[in-house]
Amino acid sequence: MIDPFVRTALIGIARSEDASTNTPVDALTNDFLLRAGARDLYLRAGLKPPRMEDVHEKASDETLRACSPALANALAEEIGEGDADILRVIFAGLAEKRLHVPHPLLPAVLRVRERVLRARAVAVIGERGRWLARQNSAWSWAIDSNADAATQWEEGNEQQQIDALHALRAIDAANARERLIERLPQERAERRAALLGGLMTNLSGDDEELLEQMLKDRSSVVQSAASELLARLPSSAFVQRAQAKLEALVRFEENKSVWSKIGLGKSAKLVIEDSKELAQIAGAVPLAWWTSHMPIEEWFEQANEQLIEGWTIATIRQRNATWANALIQRDTKMILALLEIIPTNQLDEVAAGDNEKLQRIIRIRKLIAEEKTT
Amino acid sequence: MLTTDQILAAAPDAQVAAAGKKLADAKHWRNVGADDDALWGECQGSALYQVRVSLATLAAKCTCPSRKFPCKHAVGLLLMHAQNPAARAARPEWVASWLAMRTETAERKTAKAAPDPEGQAKRAAQRHERVLEGLEALDLWMLDLVRNGLAELETKGTAAWDQQAARLVDAQAPALSTRLRALASIAGGADDWAERLLGELGRIALLTHAYRRIDQLSPELQADVRTAIGWTLTEDEVQSTGERIADDWLVLGSITEEGDRVRTQRTWLRGRASGRTALVLQFAAGAAHFAQLLMPGTVIEADLAFWPSAWPQRALIAERRAQRTANLDGDDSFATFLDRNANALAKQPWLWRTGAVIRDLIPRVDTRGTWTVRDRENGVLPLEGRDHWQLLAISGGHPIGLTAEWDGYALTPLAVVNNGVFHRLTGVR
Numbered sequence: 001m002i003d004p005f006v007r008t009a010l011i012g013i014a015r016s017e018d019a020s021t022n023t024p025v026d027a028l029t030n031d032f033l034l035r036a037g038a039r040d041l042y043l044r045a046g047l048k049p050p051r052m053e054d055v056h057e058k059a060s061d062e063t064l065r066a067c068s069p070a071l072a073n074a075l076a077e078e079i080g081e082g083d084a085d086i087l088r089v090i091f092a093g094l095a096e097k098r099l100h101v102p103h104p105l106l107p108a109v110l111r112v113r114e115r116v117l118r119a120r121a122v123a124v125i126g127e128r129g130r131w132l133a134r135q136n137s138a139w140s141w142a143i144d145s146n147a148d149a150a151t152q153w154e155e156g157n158e159q160q161q162i163d164a165l166h167a168l169r170a171i172d173a174a175n176a177r178e179r180l181i182e183r184l185p186q187e188r189a190e191r192r193a194a195l196l197g198g199l200m201t202n203l204s205g206d207d208e209e210l211l212e213q214m215l216k217d218r219s220s221v222v223q224s225a226a227s228e229l230l231a232r233l234p235s236s237a238f239v240q241r242a243q244a245k246l247e248a249l250v251r252f253e254e255n256k257s258v259w260s261k262i263g264l265g266k267s268a269k270l271v272i273e274d275s276k277e278l279a280q281i282a283g284a285v286p287l288a289w290w291t292s293h294m295p296i297e298e299w300f301e302q303a304n305e306q307l308i309e310g311w312t313i314a315t316i317r318q319r320n321a322t323w324a325n326a327l328i329q330r331d332t333k334m335i336l337a338l339l340e341i342i343p344t345n346q347l348d349e350v351a352a353g354d355n356e357k358l359q360r361i362i363r364i365r366k367l368i369a370e371e372k373t374t
Numbered sequence: 375m376l377t378t379d380q381i382l383a384a385a386p387d388a389q390v391a392a393a394g395k396k397l398a399d400a401k402h403w404r405n406v407g408a409d410d411d412a413l414w415g416e417c418q419g420s421a422l423y424q425v426r427v428s429l430a431t432l433a434a435k436c437t438c439p440s441r442k443f444p445c446k447h448a449v450g451l452l453l454m455h456a457q458n459p460a461a462r463a464a465r466p467e468w469v470a471s472w473l474a475m476r477t478e479t480a481e482r483k484t485a486k487a488a489p490d491p492e493g494q495a496k497r498a499a500q501r502h503e504r505v506l507e508g509l510e511a512l513d514l515w516m517l518d519l520v521r522n523g524l525a526e527l528e529t530k531g532t533a534a535w536d537q538q539a540a541r542l543v544d545a546q547a548p549a550l551s552t553r554l555r556a557l558a559s560i561a562g563g564a565d566d567w568a569e570r571l572l573g574e575l576g577r578i579a580l581l582t583h584a585y586r587r588i589d590q591l592s593p594e595l596q597a598d599v600r601t602a603i604g605w606t607l608t609e610d611e612v613q614s615t616g617e618r619i620a621d622d623w624l625v626l627g628s629i630t631e632e633g634d635r636v637r638t639q640r641t642w643l644r645g646r647a648s649g650r651t652a653l654v655l656q657f658a659a660g661a662a663h664f665a666q667l668l669m670p671g672t673v674i675e676a677d678l679a680f681w682p683s684a685w686p687q688r689a690l691i692a693e694r695r696a697q698r699t700a701n702l703d704g705d706d707s708f709a710t711f712l713d714r715n716a717n718a719l720a721k722q723p724w725l726w727r728t729g730a731v732i733r734d735l736i737p738r739v740d741t742r743g744t745w746t747v748r749d750r751e752n753g754v755l756p757l758e759g760r761d762h763w764q765l766l767a768i769s770g771g772h773p774i775g776l777t778a779e780w781d782g783y784a785l786t787p788l789a790v791v792n793n794g795v796f797h798r799l800t801g802v803r
Contacts, residue, residue: 002568009572012523029517030579036520037580040573041723044782045716049708049753056738058771070457073378077395103770104797107763128770132763135739356396 005039008032059131064100064124071367072102078364079105084114085336089361091120093368100126107132110139115159118142153179158191165198173202181210189219196225203229208236231284232317242284249273249281252293270302282310287320296326315341325349336361344369376699380669381452383798384432386442386661390449397450398457406451407463413455414469417447425451426469428476431694432667435472443663501546505603508545509582512538512554516575524561524568532558542604549604553726554578570783581724594684595722601688602724607681609690616679617686621645623652623678624700626729626777627670627788627798635659641668642729642779642788643678643689646703651729652678652689666691670777670789671796673700685722702775702791704731708753715780730780734773737765747776747785758784764799768792 008016013029021028067075078086079101087109094101101109101121106129109121118141125133125142133139149171152164168176177199184192196214199207207229214226215238230238251271272278290299290311303311308327312334315323324341328350339361342350347362385391397417400406406415414426423438425447434448444452454460465473515538519527535558542551553574560571584591584599591599607616626642636657643652656664668674677693680686705711711730718725735747737757745757750773757765758781768774768790775791790797 006569006572009520010523010525010568012521012525014521015523025521026517029521030513033516033520033576033579034583036572036576037578038576040576041580041719043573045719047712047716047782049712049749049755051752052748052754053752054736054748056771076379077382103767104764106767110763128767131770132767135766136763 005036009036057131060127062100062126062128064098064126067094067099067102068371071099071371072105074364074367075102075105078360079108082108082112083357084117085357086360086364087112087117088120089340090364090368091117091124093365094124095120097368097371099368099371100124101129103128110136110142119163158194162194162198165195166201169198169201173204174206177207177210184214189217189221192217192219193221193225196222196229199229200232203232205233205235208233208238212237227284231314234286234318239284239286242281243286243289245277245281246285246289249275249278270299272304272307278306279309279313282307283313283317285310285314287311287314287318287323296323300326300330312338321346376452376456376669376672378453378456379798380671381449381456384444384452384667384669385449386444386663390442390444390446393446394449394453397446398453400454400458402450403454405466406454406460407465408455408460409462409465412465412469412473413451413460414466415451415454415460417450419447423447424468426472427452428473430696432669432697433476442661444667501605504546506586508542508547509585509603511541511545512550513579513582516579519575520572524571527561527571528567529562547604549602549606550578550581551604553602577724592684594682597682598684598722598724601681601683612679612681612690613692616681616689616692618677618679618692619645619648619650620677621648621650622673622675622700624673624702624731625668625670626731627779628668629779629786629788637664639664640727640779641666642777643668643674644704644729644731645678646673651687652680653687653727653729654678654689654691666694670798671699671791672697683722685718685725687718687722687725687728699796701794702731702733702777702796704733704775704777706733707751708732708749708755709751711780727779727781730778730785731775732778733775735776736771736773737762737769737776739766756784758786762787762799764797765790768797 002010009032013032014025066072075090078090101124106125109125110129110133112118112121121129122142130143133142149164149167152160153168156164165176165180168179180195180198183195187195192214196211199211211226211230211233214222215230217223217226227238230236231242233239249272251273253271275281290296299307308330311323312327314320315327316334316337319341321342324338325346328335328338328342335355335358339350339358344365347366350358350362382391382394385394402417402419403415404418408414408429411430412426412428414424417423417425419438421438423436425434425436425438425445427434427444427448432444432452434444436445436447438445438447440446535555539551539555539558542548542554557571557574560567560574564570581599581602584595585603588596588599623643623645626644628639628641630637630639636659639656639658641654641656643654644650645652654666654668656666658664674691674694675696675698676691678689679692681688705714711732715728718728732749734750737745737747739745739762743760745759745762746754747757748754765774765776765787769792776785777788777791778785779788780786787799789799
């Protein structure tokens, strides 16, 4: 409903009813403008806000705890920067300590795009985050995730199906595997590989049979997805085979020097056969195999690049903190994955050097670790 | 004690903020110390830099070659001090001499001779004529608009507005030019654009009308009309002749606007004892800094000197003594705030914007993305802009305190106070 005065201005004084009087249009217009000014002044000065009852719900109290001001300050800096690697560390750390993201930072967290980050963010946005997400359709990902996993597995999109498989594995690993076996023949290669990844949750020897079968899949993508999982099962035939291959490639020659006989110098000399598969094979062998022959430091003295790569893969799969600490000084490509394995109380031993991201991650992990748990 | 957030807000750009963060580590520093007035330290960069900061004014001086202000070293030192306060120490000579020099400069500034008064009067008379001509052309244009109807503006671009604004600059009426240029974005915008545009045009018509009869107005209102046109007093004149008020001034927040060559910062202050609202305007060219660092949520103990006006609002900081953090007082409802504003308008009808501090507000967004705040009497006012998610996140549907800029139609949030904690809002503009 437009005010008649404003309507006159919209259509123009020349076309208005006022123009039909004897007063010249110029005088009319001048007078009209001044009246418009006075009218506006009265409206501004006499403004009374419209009254409306509040019908909105309030956010519920948080069930998670709030961060200390020191941590909140540090998070404000890091979340503002939006580095995915650092956000991953933050979300994991907060979840472990049962803390929620400080409220002023929630919009920045809800704007995160990466799927992996979103999956982790859901656990730390708290009641306030869900309340906020309900009011912005772009943030529905933060509230939809608690839909029934079995339904999602049947009806969800590709990503929801994978998430659902993880959830189903957490509830009943065998049942979830049966559902997967039923589904696999209907899917194309990339989907078969992606769905297999869902077995990572609650992976056990019971999955070996299926995985061995998938090793013979006609697609190399599926084969490598299966071998990735098998390499994480120390008792699997796959690992035994890798170990046998390794023993054919790596031999020791007894060190016959005088120094060795009196307990000094190296205990064995390492002979490595050239093989393109060395890193891949080493990556599947339990790290204990190496240390049963020689201490880590001695291995490092005689290692080549392929071995370092293989150990790095094995360390990440087996989550071995001792090896991670030794490797972190050498390998740069996988450095963040290695850092993740090292427990917070051992972070002081990590020499971050000039690596700025490493320094920032270490700082934030220590800060989160210092938060009280009660 | 300042918070990390406040210090980072003072950094001139994101690079300095990031570099400062890296330098906020004791390993880069030596001979760090502080006393009641100053904070200092030596930073090992590509050379050894001596950094000193006045804690009262946050003015900083560093021996590094950076032209940014404050430089990364000063930001780093302040951040480190905020996290882990520097030990008290005796002030070294290079800090003491700097503080002494600053006091001297401030004193020298106040003693400057006035330039040739005759020439000034002549130039003023010439300018008056040009302004009158400019206003006449503007009146004709506005009359045309209303005669032919505002409706046709809905689809027209901003070119005509820009042209009129440029003419006003030529006519030496820069303030009116700025206000007119701001109208360009109203046409065809929000639902009530015609109402709003008509109101603004009418207010400008009242102004041109008043300027032609300026002799009939009170001296204070004459000052307001001249200010609204663009006649300005120099800061020196205000410093020596303006009304002075000593108070504890709460910094409500700032809005910085990027111009072609100059950045303009509007900072709103509220006096604790006087209840006065003050606007500190600062200008900086290119990468240069704003002379005064005013951090939202802090209180500065200072003398402000006000520009003459029937409702004095624009002010400069004449003397700044100390700085600390503070709680938020403020109006308890929209009614209290709007009454104050009505009083101001009654005295100074061309008042464009003012600062607001209101307690117990609840922000909301509807499904169309329209933002509002509701006060404890269930009154509702609109918020300017489309992104107030941070404000909403902090509130969670519960009442919060808000500092904002009010333009007669909507509030532009500057900062939130929740449970005594001050949050500067980011991403609003």
